[in-house]
Amino acid sequence: MIELAELSIAYGRGPSKVSAAEGLSLFVDSYELVAVVGPSGCGKTSVLMVLAGLLRPSQGQARIYGEEVRGIRRDVALILQDAGLLPWKTVWQNAELALRIQGQKDSRERVDEVLHQLGLTGFESRFPGELSEGMKRRVGIARALALQPRVLLMDEPMANLDSLTREHIQNLILTLWREMGFTGLLVTHDMEEAVFLGQRIAVFSPRPARVVEIVDNPGMGTVEYRGTPEFMAKVAHLREVLGGSS
Amino acid sequence: MRSALSSTVRWVLLYLLALGVVIGGWGGICALLVWVRGRPVLPTPGETFTAAWENLPVLAQAFGTSALRFLIALVVSFLLGLPLGLAIGFERRLDTFLSPLIYILYPMPPVALLLFLYLAFGLGEVVRLVVVVIALFFQVVVAAQGAAKYITPSHVAAVRSAGATRLQLYRHVVLPATLPNVLTAARVSVGLGITMLYIAETKLGVLLGPEAGLGRLIEYYTFRGDISLAGVVGLALLGLLFYALLELLERSLCRWKFVGAQRGR
Incomplete structure (x- = not known):
């Protein structure tokens, strides 16, 4: 279970201060897999870093299973953009x-x-x-x-992959989530990926990030979902929302 | 395994070939000098190797002493310079305060301070080591600092997100990430180190016998050009020995650098 309550994240001080998130609230239930999409540089990764205990929010709270995140937690794992091997x-x-x-x-x-x-x-x-x-x-x-881990944080784990490999790893994550039962938060810039893997999709605004819309996506959960009319419609909807917010 | 063996054989053959070229060139220069000056100036390879063979015990002892001295200096410079360089490069605050200090001291040749080093450490073994250590120490510090400054952030994040302590961060990321660059810098510094060793052994060993190091042997036999030159060949071989040792060390400690797709880089 992940809760972000009125979360604000800022880098730097004074005139050079950059706000990555402002008053951001989001709730991810236990065993839920939620995708986060938003324009480039909107602060998606910063939110993950706060949840991973690597960054302190300037205001508000991030809680995992009811406990405020104050540092690295043993029940939380982070997958980095380029795998960080x-x-x-x-x-x-x-x-x-x-x-x-x-x-x-x-x-x-x-x-x-x-x-x-x-x-x-x-x-x-x-x-x-x-x-x-x-x-x-x-x-x-x-x-x-x-x-x-009880909570798996994923920062664009499929970025810069060819489409075939990307789909293969998306299928793998879906299978692992169903088999291992973790609570997942997936940050991605790929709308099809968000619709394929997110039970709900949180759309972030341009920086400073806040939630613009939460899209329910009950149809996800199978490999066959990719390519169905419902899948296409969700992708088109996301595109529309993101086009309007950026 | 077979390809590793064949590459080693190739490596040895290339070095033998290079040795042949050096000896050939040396012989050519000897002949040229005789032709230009009308008398022998430089002992020929034959004369030098004969002198080396006839004085092998003293030459071997001098080589052994110099090699041990250089090895100790190299290990001490690494033990002192590596942690300091890594910390300065990786910890931003240390970088701010210590970098100017390092850059002020780095270009200062320890040879220029020989008098003060002699007064401080006496005319014994320690001062000869100190001169070489000072020279190598700064090379190691500057190389380690430069490498530690540009560690890939995702490597640090991967380890930090698992809850690594500062020490674990150095052990799993900072040290292995910088080792190839540091070893390369050390290889480059072997030449400088040998020069310093020569100076330390000649300037700070005037009362000693020829077995007290190759530098001392070269100076001791100033009027026996063939033996003196055999000492110079010894210095070249000493440099080659340490160059090869550092290369082997890199190949065994940084095996990942020499595999797969990264090999060609």
Whole structure:
């Protein structure tokens, strides 16, 4: 469960102050997968950083399962835009990294299992430089899922991928969400992706971010949803809302 | 495995070829000088290697002493310079306060301070080490600082978002990210380090015998050109040895740099 209550985020002070979000409120229920779309640079990522405990809001509150976010939480995992893999660590070491940092021992089986789930078995000793872009993103997802998080924050995990790989990873995230049952917040600039993966879609305004509209999307949940008239209509609606807000 | 072996063989062959070119060129210069000056000026490779063979024990001892001295200086400069350089580069506040200090001190040649170093540390082993350490230390600091300044933000975010402590951040990100650049800088600094070693051994070892280092041997045999030149060859080999050692260190510690798609870069 994620709650953002009248959240404001500001960078810098005085005349150089930049406001990334202002009075932003959003509620994501347990086991819900919500997509966030908005114009480039509107402050979407900043909101994720606050939830990940990496950034302090200037006003308002961010709560996860009722507790105010005051730092890094062990039940929250973050997937970064370019996967954030460390090039000097192998696939296995990258997948294990978050567990290792948190001092969670006996993680071998869990890492092996997650790598298997993501189709990375056999690539454990490869370095990121030897992988395709799609595989790198899967390793980034594996690293987050190895933590068995209650809340999964995703910052454009499919950005800059070719369309086939992008769809493949979208399908994978959908399957994992249904199987593992986490609460998910997905930031994306891709409207089709938002409609494919968001049970609800929050549309943010240009900076400073606030919620312009929440689009209900009850039809999502299957791979076949992509391409249905309902899917197309939602995408068209989002395009219209975003066109009007930017 | 097989390709690793063949690349090593190729590497050795290339170095042997280079050695051949150097010796050939050296012989050519000897002949040219005889023709221009009308008398031998530079000992030929044959004369030098014969002198080296005849004086092998003392030469080997001098080489060993210099190599050990250089190794100690290199390790000490790394132990002191690497943490400092990484911290200055990565911690913005330290950068603000310490960078000007480093840049003021960096261009200062330790050789110019020989008198004061001698007065401070005496004429023993320590002062010879200090001269080389000062020279290498700043090279390591500046290289580490430069590399740590430009660490990819997503690498830091990936580790921080998992709750990493400052120490874990240095261990998992800052150190491995900067190591290739630091080792490259160290390789480049070997030449400077050997020059400093030579100066330290000649200027700060006047009362010692020829086995007290290659620099001292070269100076000791000033009037035996062939042995003296054998010492110079020893210095060149010493540089090559450390260059190769650092290269091997980089290949084993930064294996990720040499695999897959990144190999060509």
